Amino acid sequence: MEVRFFFTYMEVKMPFFKINGTTVKTSMSCTWRLQDLSSDDSGLTLDGVMHKDIVSQKRKLVCKWGAMSWQECSVIADFMKNRGVQGSLTYPDIMAGTYTTKTFYTGDMTVPYFDWSIELVGSASCDFIEV
Secondary structure (H helix, E strand, O other), X not given: OHHHHHHHHHHHHOOOOEEOOEEOOOOOEEEEEEEEEEOOOOEEOOOOOEEOOEEEEEEXXXXXXXXXXXXXXXXXXXXXXXXXXEEEEEEEEOOOOEEEEEEEEEOOOEXXXXXXXXXXXXXXXXXXXXX
């Protein structure tokens, strides 16, 4: 019962995603990743020691939405792919420990059609990569 209260509290507190300031449908899964970008000087030396010169760290969110109507999916697709290369994403950042807003671009978006007769897609997936 406490777990149920926690999820109810989180849903009331803030939507999971905002793209360019607009709330979009909450994804059914989202994996947060931190990617290190290393200089060309990084790598193993002949003595087997790893030398890593991190020049930047970037976040990547791998997201998947469940079944939804074409209209719901169109809203998400419009924000991800039709409004320019980059967008503002507000999301719960694991490293920051709070909601944060950063600039991201999106990778390919995949949407398998599910039922043509009732205009339903089976899912939608897309990666957000920090600029």
